[in-house]
Amino acid sequence: MNRVNAVIVGAGAAGGIVAKQLAAAGLSVVLLERGPWYTPADCRKDDLRNQRTTVLGNAFGPEDLGFPRVVVDAGGVARIVRPSDSAYQNNAACVGGGTLSYGAQAWRYMPQDFRMKSVYGAPAGSSLEDWPIGYGDLEPFYDQAEYEIGVSGDYAPDPFHGPRKRRLPMPPLPANREWEILEPAARRLGLHPFAIPMLRNSVPYNDRGPCMRCRWCVGFACEVDAKNGSQNTVIPQALATGNCELRMRCTATEILMDERGHARGVEYINEDGRREQQLSDVVVVSACAIESARLLLNSKSRLFPNGLGNRYDQVGRHLQGHYYTGALGYFDHDTYDDVGPGASIALCDYNHGTPGLCGGGMLANEFIRLPIHMIDRLPPGTPRWGQGHKQAMREWHRRTIVVMGPTQQIPTAEARVTLDPAVRDKWGAPVARIQGNSHPHTFEIGAVQAKRAQAWLQEAGAIHTALMNSRPQMISAGQHQAGTCRMGNDPRASVVTPNCQLHDVENVFVIDGSVHVSNGGFNPALTIMAIAYYASAALVRGWKGTRYRS
Amino acid sequence: MKRVFFHVALAAGILILCAAGAIGGATYYYTSQRGAGCAGCHEMADYVGAVHASSHRSVGCFDCHSTGWAAKLRHTAVHLSGRTPEAIRLRDVDVVEMTAKCQSCHQREYATWRAGPHSATYAQIFTNAQQNATRRLMDDCFRCHGMQFSGSIGDIVQPQSLNGPWRIVRAGLASEPTMPCQACHWIHREGLPVSKPVARFSVAGAADGESLAFFDRREQMHFAIAELPLPQIFDRARPVNVSPDQRQALCYQCHAPRQPDAESAAARNNWGAQAGSGDDRTPLGVHEGISCFTCHSGHGESTRASCATCHPVMSDCGLAVEKMDTTYANPASKHNIHWVKCQDCHTHGVPRSMHRGSEFVKPIQWNER
Amino acid sequence: MAGTAATGAVCITGCSWRNSSRWEFLSNAQAETLAALADQIIPEDDFPSASQAGVVVYIDRQLMGPYRRHRGAYQGGIESADQISRKFCGVALAQARPTMRQEVVSALAERFREFFEMVREHTMEGYYGSPRHGGNRDAVSWRMLGLKEPPLRGRAHYDLSKGRGS
Structure with missing residues (x-):
């Protein structure tokens, strides 16, 4: 098989962008994706089988058979879980990755989010650290992501965001009823509500039309293609350059090394189940935090007996996601207008600056409220079954608002991905074993955030409220997974350089959420995209014709 | 060499005999008692039960559904293997085939529909240059055009861009209607038996509401007008x-x-x-x-x-x-x-x-x- | 030819005896018990009960697919439900008087908590989930909650050939 300049593992938020940036710079690229290119017809807005409600399976992968993981709970008990189990910490496996079916909130992290240790100090027992790069380094690339992928919204009413060069390319979608209820309430509380920035067309943009405002959003593929992911922006652009080949249903199993400590390429299982090798000058790992770490750990060689980049036992550590907390508000009038996307309004007042709390998080109203989501969200004291439950469903489905948000997790080195010694996937590779939890301070922050959500709902006129702040028994990483291949200057305490290059191997890059040092109090997609643009720019700068030299 | 040939011939012969047996059996089975035979396979029971409670109850399964040997072989194979889909649905080609069957009784309605814009074909809808040059092709088009199409938008028309010329990928569908009878009529819907009147008029307001229903692409099923x-x-x-x-x-x-x-x-x-x-x-x-x-x-x-x-x-x-x-x-x-x-x-x-x-x-x- | 046709017919009809139930996985008796149980979880009022809306169809179908792993639990749990019912009132759950059924199901919820919670969850899925899976007949639960189904969404009028649409 022909040698190429770069193999990229994973066609998600980051991999798609890297493919396009490298291909546009003239590099020959092979983009490996373990899943297929799904379309809306593969899910058809199925309430029971999508990427969020997975009782009948994952709509956009991975399939339930053959790809287990092992999770270890707080008591140290390990169990094998299938991909549609929430404990699996899944992210979609397909062209576009999570961006095909995400809710598409488009947050920039705030400047403080990159300097958490300097701002707050690291709580004892945590592994909180500053990023080696700052908001200013990423700003141009946030801007590039906002314009190239396409973001709608309006930051003007939010005084807390970092400096920006220009407005977002699209206005926000018109207000829905929850906005009408929550916005004045937040103002009365002296807060600064504003429209959630979304990777979603509110007006025609990038040759695609606007959102039709349907009931289904997060967890589903968009039938009008108004939700912007890598599958409908950068990946088609990468393919159009003629320099990029997308190989679907191809699962990378190992990064191949030569005797001098350079990567030679990637070994993968092709769509027919055969083992293949793709030789390359550079390898880019963009498989999402858990699978990126697993691929590095599974790439054992004479020089790297503990896995690639793992000389100091750093790969897989500091696994993070977000700790979602909030509150339910029950109203004496209709709050639901069936105008999507439900999520419309956010506050960044509580991301930073609360004395005694190490950070915080954004608060927003919930994306979608399908009937299936309401079953266990009825007011406390409602019968769990029988006539009382049915009656309560009728009474409250249209009169409930959920406000919640991603509390920034305080990382620990013990929340980590390792290889399970016994369980293997259908290709015979050891599977990821996930263990540990966030630092306990995370849950203190989350509890405060839930109270704040409750206060907002009460001010908005909720007649009952209920807190949503149950403490998870293990790390909640899920679709927001990050942090397993930490970016840093010290090779003993991090996995990649500030340019996302492995400290140990100069031609292997990890470019995805894995490199996040901390994960902000926001949905991470736009930051993953910005890092992909940023790291691609560094890679292209260092490209010397046939190989990369830093 | 002769021996090999003999074995191949024997195998082929047995295969043909089995296929003939299956087809013959299936034919006999399906045509018996207005489809009662179909109901014997429990996966079909619900569907046969529905049509027997519908206004089309006097019609047998075979009068509307495919009778080709390929269909029989497929049904037999699926049944014997136990790989029945979660819900049994018509494929786009089945729907097209059925439209002609509808015509055999409802000639006047068919003619009026054929002459009007609701009979627009896949080629007319999906390769319309005026539309395609200004608006993006997308899966949502199928909500109203080609709701029974089995696939996504890229499977029916290419290229997926604002620059034509566009062509229908599945050429066999090009001249078939995107909004066939079943787009708006639920044939198996519960209803009183109807017999064909002597004279028919399709004047304004005279449409019979009984079978009116919308075929929802997402759920792959009809919703009666009373529920819409x-x-x-x-x-x-x-x-x-x-x-x-x-x-x-x-x-x-x-x-x-x-x-x-x-x-x-x-x-x-x-x-x-x-x-x-x-x-x-x-x-x-x-x-x-x-x-x-x-x-x-x-x-x-x-x-x-x-x-x-x-x-x-x-x-x-x-x-x-x-x-x-x-x-x-x-x-x-x-x-x-x-x-x-x-x-x-x-x-x-x-x-x-x-x-x-x-x-x-x-x-x-x-x-x- | 008649012979082969007859053979074919026998071969095809022959498989019906394998399962004389009208359900794909459950036996008729199991389905009746499950219906009685599900109807306590979502009873009939102005709107259909769980089984009237097709919840048993939903569960039965899923037991042939993603819920294959719950087959044993259903068989054992349904048997337990009938045992409790027989102890309470001498007949299987489906034959018990309506007032007794609630007591039986409450006892089941206490003694076989795991099974009951699973049936509750699956009943809710069948009743409030997408109709395509056999439950929520004609999207009746969604209309009960005041949701329009299928929802109305018009087509956006814009012109990409002129840059930003109108």
Whole structure:
């Protein structure tokens, strides 16, 4: 098989962008994706089988058979879980990755989010650290992501965001009823509500039309293609350059090394189940935090007996996601207008600056409220079954608002991905074993955030409220997974350089959420995209014709 | 060599015999007692039960569904292997095949439908240059065109861009209808048995509501008109008086208004679905409150003769109502029959004597529009 | 030819005896018990009960697919429900008087908590989930909650050939 300049593992938020940036710079690229290119017809807005409600399976992968993981709970008990189990910490496996079916909130992290240790100090027992790069380094690339992928919204009413060069390319979608209820309430509380920035067309943009405002959003593929992911922006652009080949249903199993400590390429299982090798000058790992770490750990060689980049036992550590907390508000009038996307309004007042709390998080109203989501969200004291439950469903489905948000997790080195010694996937590779939890301070922050959500709902006129702040028994990483291949200057305490290059191997890059040092109090997609643009720019700068030299 | 040939021939012979047996058996089985045989396989029982409670109960399965040997072999193989799909649905080719079967009894309706715009083919809909050069092809197109198509938008038309020329990927479907009988009719729907009347008329308002249902692509099933929503529509802030004729709920599934677009006045003021914002033709002005079916026949959509059913052929102003320009395609047209207002003709004010309602038109709240 | 046809017919009809139930996985008796149980979880009022809306169809179908792993639990749990019912009132759950059924199901919820919670969850899925899976007949639960189904969404009018649409 022909040698190429770069193999990229994973066609998600980051991999798609890297493919396009490298291909546009003239590099020959092979983009490996373990899943297929799904379309809306593969899910058809199925309430029971999508990427969020997975009782009948994952709509956009991975399939339930053959790809287990092992999770270890707080008591140290390990169990094998299938991909549609929430404990699996899944992210979609397909062209576009999570961006095909995400809710598409488009947050920039705030400047403080990159300097958490300097701002707050690291709580004892945590592994909180500053990023080696700052908001200013990423700003141009946030801007590039906002314009190239396409973001709608309006930051003007939010005084807390970092400096920006220009407005977002699209206005926000018109207000829905929850906005009408929550916005004045937040103002009365002296807060600064504003429209959630979304990777979603509110007006025609990038040759695609606007959102039709349907009931289904997060967890589903968009039938009008108004939700912007890598599958409908950068990946088609990468393919159009003629320099990029997308190989679907191809699962990378190992990064191949030569005797001098350079990567030679990637070994993968092709769509027919055969083992293949793709030789390359550079390898880019963009498989999402858990699978990126697993691929590095599974790439054992004479020089790297503990896995690639793992000389100091750093790969897989500091696994993070977000700790979602909030509150339910029950109203004496209709709050639901069936105008999507439900999520419309956010506050960044509580991301930073609360004395005694190490950070915080954004608060927003919930994306979608399908009937299936309401079953266990009825007011406390409602019968769990029988006539009382049915009656309560009728009474409250249209009169409930959920406000919640991603509390920034305080990382620990013990929340980590390792290889399970016994369980293997259908290709015979050891599977990821996930263990540990966030630092306990995370849950203190989350509890405060839930109270704040409750206060907002009460001010908005909720007649009952209920807190949503149950403490998870293990790390909640899920679709927001990050942090397993930490970016840093010290090779003993991090996995990649500030340019996302492995400290140990100069031609292997990890470019995805894995490199996040901390994960902000926001949905991470736009930051993953910005890092992909940023790291691609560094890679292209260092490209010397046939190989990369830093 | 001879030995090998013998074995191959023997195997082929056995295979053919088995296939013939299966097909013959299936034929016998399916055709027995109006499909009672079909119900014997428990996965078919629900479907056969439904048709036996429907207005088509006197018709056998074979009268509408495929009788080809390929279908029989496929059904037999699926049944014996136990790999029955979660729900048994018609494929797009089955639906196309059925349309011809519908014709064999409902000839007049078929002819009217064929002559009208609702019989538009895949080629007409998906390779329309005017449409494709200005708006993006997307899976949502299938909501109303080709709802039974088995695949995604890229499987029917290429290239997926604003630059043509576009071609139908599955050439066999190019000249087939995108909105076949089953787009709007639920054949298995529960109903009293019907027999064919001696004379049939498809004049306005005469459509039989019993089988009217919308085929929802997402769920891959029909929803009867009684269950479909009739929308609340606004003309800016004013709620529009929409006819309560439930049959229209079917029309509104595709001819639907939208939520206000970003930056519109309606969006700034949080007014709901706006008349004329999508594909809806909800009458405003003099015809407000009239049902779609008052003027349109469902199959042919023809309306030319219908003005005279309400209006004198020669109007008070001396216009021949059947020859008036009632251009609807252009929303700005003064002749747009859906939105024409008294003031459009009576530019200096409407004579007091004309402020009256009729049995069709409820008095209208005039606004500044 | 008649012979082969007959053979084919026998071969095809022959498989019907394998399962004389009208359900794909459950036996008729199991389905009746499950219906009685599900109807306590979502009873009939102005709107259909769980089984009237097709919840048993939903569960039965899923037991042939993603819920294959719950087959044993259903068989054992349904048997337990009938045992409790027989102890309480001498007949299987489906034959018990309506007032007794609630007591039986409450006892089941206490003694076989795991099974009951699973049936509750699956009943809710069948009743409030997408109709395509056999439950929520004609999207009746969604209309009960005041949701329009299928929802109305018009087509956006814009012109990409002129840059930003109108």
